[in-house]
Every structure is written in structure tokens, then in C-alpha cells.
Amino acid sequence: MPATVQEEPSTEARFLRAFEGLSEKAKNGTVEAVKGRRRRAIERFEELGFPTNQLEAYKYTNVAKALKHEYRLAPAEAAPQASEEQVEALLLGDLDAHIVVTVGGRFSEALSEVGPLPEGAFVGSFAEGANAHPSVFHQHYGQYADFEAGDPEQRAMTALNAAFARDGLFLYVPEGTRLETPVYALHLPSAGDEPLFAQPRHLFVVEEEAQARLIEMHRTPSGYAPTPGSFTNAVREAYVGARGHFDHYVVQDEGAGASQHTTFGAYHETESIFDTLAVTLSGDLVRNNLTITPAGPFCESHLNGLYLGRGETHVDNRTVVEHAAPDCVSNQLYKGILSGKATGVFNGRVHVHRGAQRINAYQSNKNIVLERSAQIYSKPELEIYADDVECSHGSTTGELDEEAIFYLRSRGIPESRARVILLGAFARDVVENVRSGPLAAWLTDEVDARFGARTA
Amino acid sequence: MALLEINDLHVGIEDTEILRGVDLDADGGEVHAVMGPNGSGKSTLAKVLAGREEYEVRQGSVQYDGEDLLEMEAEERAQAGVFMAFQYPVELPGVSQQNFLKESVNAVREAQGKDELGAADFIKQVRAKADLVDLDEALTKRSVNEGFSGGEKKRNEIFHLAMLEPRLAILDETDSGLDIDALRIVADGVNQLRDEDRAFIIITHYQRLLNYIEPDYVHAMVGGRIAKSGDKDLAVELEERGYEWLSGGNAAENGKAAEPEEAVA
Incomplete structure (x- = not known):
């Protein structure tokens, strides 16, 4: 490249500059476990850059290309506020829950209503939690979604998050404790002039014989005008102790203009249950990386996914189950309904390690394509290094069954409604x-x- | 004017003509049996009446209750009181039978200007109508036809019929694949549903169903036409003599020209 040509700064360079520009206060606003990794993280990100579809793990999802805006890289200090009424409208009817709200990736004290918790438990902000429980952070932070371990192709976004991580959710349920009511986390986008690049960081620790359920909802309040084109790079880590039980459900529904890259690393111990659900209802580009390691025998891991793609939504789920211990069960069910020019990608990998005998691992991906213009790439993978296992995988993609539509119509149900009924049945x-x-x-x-409105 | 009037109905798919001028009138209170060999077009007749779109009507007319049935969508026909029990009932995994029936019954009721059936009345009806065909109540709560045995599926069709209370009920080979006990149960159900306002068209290959459901009229269908009509004795005669004597010696030719009945796109 001739030295005289002035190069446009790359997207990566803007993030590197922003990192250097952050005040020490912003960088050190959390505990040693978090701040001690920032420098290594940004260096690692600088080496890797944003994932492009040159990488096998991102073959169908070009993250670099989706970064099309001049992002604001951190929310304004005074987090933009949604009203209590707007939050109220997004609660789940009769769900009694500990309510936490984030706006633009920042925990909102004013909008949250955690309520009474069992002794020793913590539900609230990542930043506050880090200060309240530094030893828990020291033990668990950066362990399950690590930018220096795991699939090298999936480290860049984790590294970027770790460099900037400052706020998000922290859930801590100590040994033998049971959260009787679920935690309901509502994530609202920020309002403002420039699209935000948010990097929330979440840590969930459910210790031995403890139990918790977390429902995370990414939604946009009505009458609230988020800046289009926001990008969220979220990293979640979960630890479930022996005989613990953690249910984690997330719904992504920020509207057609919002993109998300999420990385979720979960590690669970002997005889524990870890249950996940990722639902994508809307979005521009959505990529979810989920890695689960059942680390001790007799674990149960449940991975569920549902994605509805319309317009030009691109939604990509990549799951990895690392069966390192014997006598475990994992069950994956991902289903997609795609219309318009939407694209769905599913890549699920079950890896049964040497010696991990008597594993039962099931994996299923099913898709319905409502219009020929929509696309599906589905790749279930089994990699097995033990001989006494029961594993299966399957993938189907098809259209709605015309015979079934006719059956419903012949019983008096209008065609548009018949289609909605069958889509609901599929999900x-x-x-x-x-x-x-x-x-x-x-x-x-x-x-x-959503489909009633579409087909009516 | 009869409830159903079929005049000179010609129906085909692509190059094949399946129905070649069918005439049939059916009125409330009547049970018509349509019998015929494979490929005679009897199942096609049922499907055309129910509103299957892959068949092309080339000539003739079908009047139902004074309306042009062929102009109506499948759902409009059902709402107007036309019901077909499928030869091969469709499994609908994930569609609960209760929700489906509630929606179905209320769509029909709404179209007929009746009030929605309340939850308690609906449940009462489900119980009563399931009893008609000895259908295990558990099956009324499962996904539609999913995991049902062949006999249960056929009984479920008659259960739907009983729930929807149609004016014209078409049974498309409901007896096929049924053992003698199931056949009796289905026939008992149908007999209890006979009503002076309701017409039945029973499509069947064999006479045995007609031992249990006594038809008022029997029509022998050969080569896409009704070759002979008569009373229940015709069914016995057809069972004994076959159909060849009706086709004036060209049964083979007619049989060949007609599409096999199972060939549905």
C-alpha cells in the first residue's frame, strides 16, 4: 500500500482508539477480576478483528459487514430513561418476579424492583455485584466465555466485550438456596442520536443445590423511539453447582433494525440441570454462540431455540455441547419459521469426549420456509469419541403441509387462520x-x- | 329442489378426465351410497364436493341449498354445512383437538348466525359426541389424529361430524381399513346422526358397511358416471355380480382412462 494514500480507519481501529480514550476511571470501575483482563482482551481483539465469513464458524454470518454505522461506544453517563409505565407494559402479565431493568446495557436502579431475596442471594447490576462479591467474580468471571480458550474462531467478540465490560446483570444464588420467584430482566434499548454499540456483560452463579430461573427479555417499549441500527455484543456466563438447577430463557425482540451478537458459556457440575431457551422474534443480524459444558456425571442440559425471521432478518444460532463427563443427557431442539428474505442458520455441535460413556445426546433442527425467497442453512454435527453412547441428530426444512391446511379448511377454518394454527403447532x-x-x-x-397479523 | 343437485359433472386433472357426467340429487333425511371399483371416480366426487382445488371442473354444475357449491371456498362449504370425513385423516401434531374443534365449531356457528358455544357447553358436547363413536375422552384432548390408530382416526372423523352437525355429510371410504368391531361402532354413530334435515353420501368399495347403515339409494359408479341407481338391493347385486355388467363391455377402457383414486397431488 503506497504510503501517500490516507486509509479510512478500520472499524476495529475505532474500537481500539475508543479503548485508549476511555478514562482510567471507566476502565477501573469494577473489580480486579474484570479490569485485570481488559488490556489482554483488547490486544487479543486487535489480533483477531471482527469475525468475517472467511471463518468457518461465521461462514454464513458476516459480523464485520453488519457493522455499518458510526457507533457510540458507550451509553451516556446519565442513562436514558424509559418510564415506569413503559416498563410496566412489558412485564409478563401475572408473573411474580424479581424485576431488573437495563437501558442501553446499563443497569437502571430506578426502574428495577428486585424485592426481597433469600439471605446471601444477589440480583442486580454486574458492577455492583462485582463489588459486593469480589471472590465470586474472581472464581467465575471470564471462565466459561473465555477469549483465550475454546474455539479460536469464536473469541474475538468475547475479547471485545471483556475489554469494555462494565455493566449488565449479576445473579448469585448461594449454596442450598432456592429463588422461589423467577428473575425477570428487561433490557431496553437506549434512545439517542447515534446508534449505540452496547456491550453488556452478565454473570450468573447458581451454587451447589441452589435453584434459580432467569427470564431475559430484549424489548422495545411502545412509544419509545430507539435509535435504529444499534448493535449489542453481549457475553453471558453461567455456573451451576452440583445438584443445582438453573433455567435461562432469553427473548430477542428489539425490532428489525437492531443487531445482536451474543456469547453464552455455561458450565455445570455433577447432577445439575441447565435449561436454556433462545427466542428470536425480530432483529437485523442476530448471532448466538452457546457453549455448554456438563462437567460432572448425571447432568441434564436442555437447549431450546425458536426463531422467526421476516423481512431481511438474519438469525444464526451456533451451539456446542462439550460432553466431557459420562452419564449425561443433552437435548437440543431448535425451530425456525422464515419468510420474506430472511435467513436462518443453525449449526449445532455435540462433542462427546473420550471416556464420556453412556451419553444420551439428541439434536434436532426443524424449519418452515414460508416463501422461497427465505433461506436456511442447517448443519447439525456429532463428534463422538466414546463407544457406549446414544446420540442422534436431524434436520428438516419444508413448507407448511398443504394437506393439513386443507383438512383445517374443510372443517370451516379460513385458510389464513389455518396457516397460523399450523405455525403455532410447529412452535x-x-x-x-x-x-x-x-x-x-x-x-x-x-x-x-405475529403470523396472524401477517397472513390476515 | 333437493339439498344437493349434481348435474352432468365433468372433472379432470390435466389430461385425464375422471368424472364424465355425474348426476345425483340428495335431500335431507336420505342416505345415498356410492359404490364402484377402484378408479371409478367415487372418491374424486367426494373431494370435489369438499372443495379440493387440484381438480378441474370442466362441465356441469353442483347446487347446494340453492347456491353454486363450486364457487365456494372449502371453508365456506364447511361453514354452510358440508362435511367430508377423510379417507386418510391428517395428523396435526401440536394442534390440540379441543382448540381446533372449538375454533371449527365456532367458525361454522358464526357463519350460520349462531352464538359462540360457551366453554361449559362445548365440553358437554365433546363428551356426548365422543360417546357416540365410543372415542376415549383422552383422545379428544390430544393433538388431532397424532398417534391415533387407523380405527381411532376414522371414529374421530365421525366425532368431528357429530360436533359440526352438517346438513350434507360425505363419508369417503370411512369403512376402509376398519375391523368388524370398529365398523359397527362407526355405523352406529352414523345411524344415530341420521336426521330428516341431513343428507349422507357414503362412498364405499364394499357392501359390508351397508349391512349396518341401510341406504335409501345405492348408486353404482363406473368409469366416471353413475351407471345404475337403485335401492339397497343393488348393493347386494353389485357385491355378487361385480361391475362389469354395468359398463356395457368397455369397463376395461373406462377403468384405464380414469385416474387411480389415491393419486392426489
């Missing part, structure tokens, strides 16, 4: 895996309403 087994009744009911209505 039903994923929804039925949700252990939260109010969330399951909301999802049922939402799938119905």
Missing part, C-alpha cells in the same frame, strides 16, 4: 419445554399474533 414443542407458564403463554400468543 409448540419448543414452547412446551419452557418451564415458566407465563412465558410459555406469552410466547404462544406472540407467535400467533
Whole structure:
């Protein structure tokens, strides 16, 4: 490259500059566990850059290309506020819950209503939690979504997050403690002139024989004008102790202009249950990386996903289950409904390590394509290094069954309604895996309403 | 004017003509049996009446209750009181039978200017109508037809029929694949649903169903036409003599020209 040509600064360079420009106060606003990793993290990100589809793990999802704006890299100090009424309208009907609200990736004290918790438990902001429980952070932060371990192709976004991580959620349920009511986390986008690049960081620790359920909802209040084109690079880590039980459900519904890259690393110990659900209802580009490691015997891991793509939505789920210990069960069910020019990608990998005998691992990806212009790339993978296992995987993509539509019509149900009923039925087994009744009911209505509106 | 009037109906798919001038009138209170060999077009007749769109009506007319049935969408026909029990009932995993039936019954009721059926009345009806065909109540709560045995599926069709209370009920080979006990149960159900305002068209390959459901009229269909009509004795005669004597010696030719009945796109 001739030295005389002035190069446009790359997107990466803007992030590197922003990192150097952050005040020491901003960088050190949290505990040693967090701030001690920033420098290494930004260096690692500088080496890797944003993922492009040159990488096998991002073959169908070009994150670098989706970064099309001049982002504001941190929310304004005074976080933009939604009203209590707007929050109220986004709660789940009759769900009794500990309510936490973030705006633009920052915890909002004013809008949250955590309520009484069992002794020793913590539900609230990542930054505050880090100060209150530094030893928990020291033990768990950066362990399960590590930018220096795991699939090298999936480290860049984690590194970028770790460099900037400052706020998000922290959930801590100490040994033998049970959260009787679920935690309901509502993530609202920020309002402002420039699109925000938010980097929330969440840590969930459910210790031995402890139990918790967390429902995270990314939604936009009505009458609230978020800046279009926001990008969220979220990293979640979860630890579940022996005989613990953690249900984690997330709904992504920020509207057609918002993009999300999420990385979720979960590690669970002997005889524990870890249950996940990722629902994508809207978005521009959505990529979810989920890695689960059942580390001790007799674990149960449930991975559920539902994605509805319309317009030009691009939604990509990548899951990895690392069966390192014997006698575990994992069950994956991901279903997609795509219309318009939407693209759906599913890549699920089950890795049974040497010696991890008597694993039962099931993986299923099913898609319905409503219009020929929509696309699906589905790749379930099994990699097995043990001989006494029961594993299966399958993938199907098709259209709605015309025979079934006719059957419903012949019983007096209008064609448009017949299609909605069949789409709801298609999504039903994923929804039925949700252990939260109010969330399951909301999802049922939402799938119905979205396609009812479309086909009516 | 009869409830259903089929005049000179010609129906085909692409190059094949399946129905070649069918005439049939059916009125409330009557049970018509349509019998015929494979490929005679009897199932096609049922499907055309129910509103399957892959068949092309090339000539003739079908009047139902004074309206042009062929102009109506499948759902409009059902709402107007036309019901077809499927030869191969469709499994609908994830569609709960209760929700589906509630919606179906209320769509029909709404179109007929009746009030929605309340939850308590609906449940009462489900119980009563399931009893008609000895259908396990558990099956009324499962996904529609999913995991049902062949006999349960057929009984479920008659259960739907009973719930929807149609004016014209078409049974498309409901007896096929049923053992003698199931056949009796289905026939008992149908007999209890006979009503002076309701017409039945029973499509069947065999006479045995007609031992249990006594038809008022029997029509022998050969080569896409009704070759002979008569009373229940015709069914016995057809069972004994077959159909060849009706086709004036060209049964083979007619049979060949007609589309096999199962060939549905």
C-alpha cells in the first residue's frame, strides 16, 4: 500500500482508539477480576478483528459487514430513561418476579424492583455485584466465555466485550438456596442520536443445590423511539453447582433494525440441570454462540431455540455441547419459521469426549420456509469419541403441509387462520419445554399474533 | 329442489378426465351410497364436493341449498354445512383437538348466525359426541389424529361430524381399513346422526358397511358416471355380480382412462 494514500480507519481501529480514550476511571470501575483482563482482551481483539465469513464458524454470518454505522461506544453517563409505565407494559402479565431493568446495557436502579431475596442471594447490576462479591467474580468471571480458550474462531467478540465490560446483570444464588420467584430482566434499548454499540456483560452463579430461573427479555417499549441500527455484543456466563438447577430463557425482540451478537458459556457440575431457551422474534443480524459444558456425571442440559425471521432478518444460532463427563443427557431442539428474505442458520455441535460413556445426546433442527425467497442453512454435527453412547441428530426444512391446511379448511377454518394454527403447532414443542407458564403463554400468543397479523 | 343437485359433472386433472357426467340429487333425511371399483371416480366426487382445488371442473354444475357449491371456498362449504370425513385423516401434531374443534365449531356457528358455544357447553358436547363413536375422552384432548390408530382416526372423523352437525355429510371410504368391531361402532354413530334435515353420501368399495347403515339409494359408479341407481338391493347385486355388467363391455377402457383414486397431488 503506497504510503501517500490516507486509509479510512478500520472499524476495529475505532474500537481500539475508543479503548485508549476511555478514562482510567471507566476502565477501573469494577473489580480486579474484570479490569485485570481488559488490556489482554483488547490486544487479543486487535489480533483477531471482527469475525468475517472467511471463518468457518461465521461462514454464513458476516459480523464485520453488519457493522455499518458510526457507533457510540458507550451509553451516556446519565442513562436514558424509559418510564415506569413503559416498563410496566412489558412485564409478563401475572408473573411474580424479581424485576431488573437495563437501558442501553446499563443497569437502571430506578426502574428495577428486585424485592426481597433469600439471605446471601444477589440480583442486580454486574458492577455492583462485582463489588459486593469480589471472590465470586474472581472464581467465575471470564471462565466459561473465555477469549483465550475454546474455539479460536469464536473469541474475538468475547475479547471485545471483556475489554469494555462494565455493566449488565449479576445473579448469585448461594449454596442450598432456592429463588422461589423467577428473575425477570428487561433490557431496553437506549434512545439517542447515534446508534449505540452496547456491550453488556452478565454473570450468573447458581451454587451447589441452589435453584434459580432467569427470564431475559430484549424489548422495545411502545412509544419509545430507539435509535435504529444499534448493535449489542453481549457475553453471558453461567455456573451451576452440583445438584443445582438453573433455567435461562432469553427473548430477542428489539425490532428489525437492531443487531445482536451474543456469547453464552455455561458450565455445570455433577447432577445439575441447565435449561436454556433462545427466542428470536425480530432483529437485523442476530448471532448466538452457546457453549455448554456438563462437567460432572448425571447432568441434564436442555437447549431450546425458536426463531422467526421476516423481512431481511438474519438469525444464526451456533451451539456446542462439550460432553466431557459420562452419564449425561443433552437435548437440543431448535425451530425456525422464515419468510420474506430472511435467513436462518443453525449449526449445532455435540462433542462427546473420550471416556464420556453412556451419553444420551439428541439434536434436532426443524424449519418452515414460508416463501422461497427465505433461506436456511442447517448443519447439525456429532463428534463422538466414546463407544457406549446414544446420540442422534436431524434436520428438516419444508413448507407448511398443504394437506393439513386443507383438512383445517374443510372443517370451516379460513385458510389464513389455518396457516397460523399450523405455525403455532410447529412452535409448540419448543414452547412446551419452557418451564415458566407465563412465558410459555406469552410466547404462544406472540407467535400467533405475529403470523396472524401477517397472513390476515 | 333437493339439498344437493349434481348435474352432468365433468372433472379432470390435466389430461385425464375422471368424472364424465355425474348426476345425483340428495335431500335431507336420505342416505345415498356410492359404490364402484377402484378408479371409478367415487372418491374424486367426494373431494370435489369438499372443495379440493387440484381438480378441474370442466362441465356441469353442483347446487347446494340453492347456491353454486363450486364457487365456494372449502371453508365456506364447511361453514354452510358440508362435511367430508377423510379417507386418510391428517395428523396435526401440536394442534390440540379441543382448540381446533372449538375454533371449527365456532367458525361454522358464526357463519350460520349462531352464538359462540360457551366453554361449559362445548365440553358437554365433546363428551356426548365422543360417546357416540365410543372415542376415549383422552383422545379428544390430544393433538388431532397424532398417534391415533387407523380405527381411532376414522371414529374421530365421525366425532368431528357429530360436533359440526352438517346438513350434507360425505363419508369417503370411512369403512376402509376398519375391523368388524370398529365398523359397527362407526355405523352406529352414523345411524344415530341420521336426521330428516341431513343428507349422507357414503362412498364405499364394499357392501359390508351397508349391512349396518341401510341406504335409501345405492348408486353404482363406473368409469366416471353413475351407471345404475337403485335401492339397497343393488348393493347386494353389485357385491355378487361385480361391475362389469354395468359398463356395457368397455369397463376395461373406462377403468384405464380414469385416474387411480389415491393419486392426489
